[in-house]
Amino acid sequence: MDKASMSESQLQQRQTLAQQLSAQGWQLKNEDAFNHDLWLGAELTARKRIPESIMELNYSFENSYVGFTVAKFDEGRAEYIIYFDEWNTSHEIVQDILSHSEQMTVARAAQLSIELIRKHPGDVFFFTGSDSIELTEANALEVFERFNLEVG
Numbered sequence: 001m002d003k004a005s006m007s008e009s010q011l012q013q014r015q016t017l018a019q020q021l022s023a024q025g026w027q028l029k030n031e032d033a034f035n036h037d038l039w040l041g042a043e044l045t046a047r048k049r050i051p052e053s054i055m056e057l058n059y060s061f062e063n064s065y066v067g068f069t070v071a072k073f074d075e076g077r078a079e080y081i082i083y084f085d086e087w088n089t090s091h092e093i094v095q096d097i098l099s100h101s102e103q104m105t106v107a108r109a110a111q112l113s114i115e116l117i118r119k120h121p122g123d124v125f126f127f128t129g130s131d132s133i134e135l136t137e138a139n140a141l142e143v144f145e146r147f148n149l150e151v152g
Contacts, residue, residue, distance in 0.1 A: 001039065096116065110141055117140060
């Protein structure tokens with residue numbers, strides 16, 4: 001979505017999230033593109049690098065999802081998308097992610113997916129590039145392990 005297509009409340013929500021992410025040391029990406037009203041797949045993207053990993057958070061107002069990726073060269077990655085219905089739900093999702101981000105590893109991100117699945121059953125997915133897999137408490141860790149073995 002481009003900036004001009006966003007409602008006033010979406011713009012305010014985006015600003016709230018951007019300020020929270022920046023305050024916690026996340027670097028906002030694509031800000032020039034957003035401010036120049038270019039279409040973006042995710043209207044808010046931020047990255048954070050810590051010794052344990054590099055993280056990326058994508059927030060899409062248009063498609064109602066929060067995407068979260070954690071990677072480290074020798075550990076692989078954990079990546080998933082959480083769909084939401086409303087601002088309060090998405091804000092809670094981002095807060096859950098931020099509360100764990102200072103010590104985030106690939107393994108912790110996989111464990112966090114289970115917490116998010118418990119809170120948002122049926123709304124957490126892993127995308128392989130050609131397929132999507134609904135993550136459940138029973139399959140989440142296996143999905144991440146299998147994916148990392150296949151690309152490793």
